[in-house]
Amino acid sequence: MKMNLKTALRMITAGQEKAEELGVPVSIAVVDDGGNLVAQHRMDNSMLISQFLSLSKAYTSVVTTMPTEELGKYTQPGGPFYGVHTCRAASGICIFAGGYPVHDDGGIVGGIGVSGGSSEQDIAIAAAGRDGYKNPADK
Amino acid sequence: MKMNLKTALRMITAGQEKAEELGVPVSIAVVDDGGNLVAQHRMDNSMLISQFLSLSKAYTSVVTTMPTEELGKYTQPGGPFYGVHTCRAASGICIFAGGYPVHDDGGIVGGIGVSGGSSEQDIAIAAAGRDGYKNPADK
Amino acid sequence: MKMNLKTALRMITAGQEKAEELGVPVSIAVVDDGGNLVAQHRMDNSMLISQFLSLSKAYTSVVTTMPTEELGKYTQPGGPFYGVHTCRAASGICIFAGGYPVHDDGGIVGGIGVSGGSSEQDIAIAAAGRDGYKNPADK
Amino acid sequence: MKMNLKTALRMITAGQEKAEELGVPVSIAVVDDGGNLVAQHRMDNSMLISQFLSLSKAYTSVVTTMPTEELGKYTQPGGPFYGVHTCRAASGICIFAGGYPVHDDGGIVGGIGVSGGSSEQDIAIAAAGRDGYKNPADK
Numbered sequence: 343m344k345m346n347l348k349t350a351l352r353m354i355t356a357g358q359e360k361a362e363e364l365g366v367p368v369s370i371a372v373v374d375d376g377g378n379l380v381a382q383h384r385m386d387n388s389m390l391i392s393q394f395l396s397l398s399k400a401y402t403s404v405v406t407t408m409p410t411e412e413l414g415k416y417t418q419p420g421g422p423f424y425g426v427h428t429c430r431a432a433s434g435i436c437i438f439a440g441g442y443p444v445h446d447d448g449g450i451v452g453g454i455g456v457s458g459g460s461s462e463q464d465i466a467i468a469a470a471g472r473d474g475y476k477n478p479a480d481k
Numbered sequence: 482m483k484m485n486l487k488t489a490l491r492m493i494t495a496g497q498e499k500a501e502e503l504g505v506p507v508s509i510a511v512v513d514d515g516g517n518l519v520a521q522h523r524m525d526n527s528m529l530i531s532q533f534l535s536l537s538k539a540y541t542s543v544v545t546t547m548p549t550e551e552l553g554k555y556t557q558p559g560g561p562f563y564g565v566h567t568c569r570a571a572s573g574i575c576i577f578a579g580g581y582p583v584h585d586d587g588g589i590v591g592g593i594g595v596s597g598g599s600s601e602q603d604i605a606i607a608a609a610g611r612d613g614y615k616n617p618a619d620k
Numbered sequence: 621m622k623m624n625l626k627t628a629l630r631m632i633t634a635g636q637e638k639a640e641e642l643g644v645p646v647s648i649a650v651v652d653d654g655g656n657l658v659a660q661h662r663m664d665n666s667m668l669i670s671q672f673l674s675l676s677k678a679y680t681s682v683v684t685t686m687p688t689e690e691l692g693k694y695t696q697p698g699g700p701f702y703g704v705h706t707c708r709a710a711s712g713i714c715i716f717a718g719g720y721p722v723h724d725d726g727g728i729v730g731g732i733g734v735s736g737g738s739s740e741q742d743i744a745i746a747a748a749g750r751d752g753y754k755n756p757a758d759k
Numbered sequence: 760m761k762m763n764l765k766t767a768l769r770m771i772t773a774g775q776e777k778a779e780e781l782g783v784p785v786s787i788a789v790v791d792d793g794g795n796l797v798a799q800h801r802m803d804n805s806m807l808i809s810q811f812l813s814l815s816k817a818y819t820s821v822v823t824t825m826p827t828e829e830l831g832k833y834t835q836p837g838g839p840f841y842g843v844h845t846c847r848a849a850s851g852i853c854i855f856a857g858g859y860p861v862h863d864d865g866g867i868v869g870g871i872g873v874s875g876g877s878s879e880q881d882i883a884i885a886a887a888g889r890d891g892y893k894n895p896a897d898k
Contacts, residue, residue, distance in 0.1 A: 528684055528685050572709075
């Protein structure tokens with residue numbers, strides 16, 4: 343099953359509702375299982391850099407099959423993936439919190455990335471968006 | 482007046498309706514008056530390259546203050562802007578049709594870019610999206 | 621249906637047989653429907669640049685949904701896509717012959733790119749590889 | 760003696776057998792003594808980032824003449840090569856485990872890189888592939 347625009351927008355809406363609840367404007371991006379953009383929204387008054395980081399986090403979570411905060415732990419000095427984010431061959435990688443892969447029964451179907459808040463806020467919003475994928479009404 | 486997410490989504494919706502009328506799936510991106518992304522949607526089954534080109538067209542139309550097909554004329558061999566798209570200092574410039582600046586009374590408020598169809602289709606969809614800005618119900 | 625390694629290698633083998641018949645060493649790359657590499661072989665004595673060009677052609681044919689020689693026509697000065705290959709936002713695009721999208725019943729499943737010979741040779745080898753996808757014994 | 764396609768494929772096969780034994784899908788890349796790609800396979804269901812990292816590891820092991828995990832030690836904060844991976848002039852360098860140079864009697868003949876598993880898995884698979892070079896039946 344491929345990620346589609348309708349599903350991506352449902353995920354973004356779920357994330358935006360969480361962001362409004364937390365009172366923090368963010369950018370949210372959703373990519374498909376090939377790491378390609380499906381949709382991206384930047385909420386009013388969010389940091390400009392969030393447009394780049396949200397997409398990078400969504401991409402990273404798909405190509406590494408893990409949440410970006412988990413990758414972040416592995417990339418600390420002394421860690422097994424230290425240096426991955428500065429390897430030009432792996433450009434576009436983001437190693438801090440706010441990106442999640444999205445799983446369906448058949449495996450990874452895409453990823454979501456959030457940027458603009460604190461790590462905890464980005465995580466909470468990204469998780470809400472990720473969970474928005476599983477809305478049974480649409481499946 | 483700054484472009485906001487609500488207005489950008491109304492423009493994208495207007496563009497998507499035109500795209501569906503023409504029967505061509507496209508990507509549509511809207512940027513603000515600083516050239517920064519506000520929202521981007523990739524319709525199902527649109528070309529993957531459209532994710533990059535639609536954003537590049539929207540950006541280009543703002544930073545050059547002209548439709549991208551007009552810029553395209555100036556950048557032909559022998560033209561006054563020949564080479565602008567290969568200037569690293571101007572990276573992200575797209576020189577073919579499908580991008581429009583969006584004007585309000587006070588000047589440029591943003592830009593819209595469309596990619597995925599023929600030049601004529603991209604132009605028609607981008608124009609529909611641009612005109613979606615002026616929906617009085619929302620102002 | 622996703623491109624897999626077994627199918628990609630069958631396509632590469634079909635391409636290599638054609639290359640040997642033509643007496644020209646080439647590189648052959650196969651990507652999946654998201655533009656991501658599945659397999660790549662550089663035949664002995666092929667030009668070093670062929671490692672980059674074959675992958676770029678395979679990628680380009682997927683993201684533009686057309687053979688690269690067709691894209692090449694559109695990107696000449698005065699053409700509708702003039703400048704696409706120098707647009708940093710669309711980096712990795714190759715606009716000359718030797719790349720083909722691979723279609724199955726459900727749409728594009730991947731792409732193949734060949735580099736190292738003349739345009740005619742690259743086209744013939746890429747076509748042989750593309751046709752290798754449809755080997756009924758494996759389906 | 761130069762690395763050739765036949766030898767590279769034998770090395771990749773040896774690596775893939777080890778990967779199947781370990782139950783982890785990976786990408787494996789082999790480069791020649793000039794650091795140029797000879798062959799690369801991405802096993803089904805391996806992480807997408809592995810396509811970039813495996814090639815980067817193979818390349819790095821040749822241009823530094825050492826296993827990448829050894830380079831990784833030298834590039835920690837305070838180490839003698841701290842920063843090498845962020846030096847634009849040395850782009851493509853990977854500083855964590857999974858890449859090995861391949862030696863013959865006359866010196867380095869190429870390199871192999873593996874990505875997709877844990878550090879220990881990537882090391883074991885890369886070592887198996889490297890040892891596949893020395894298959895006497897082919898020499």
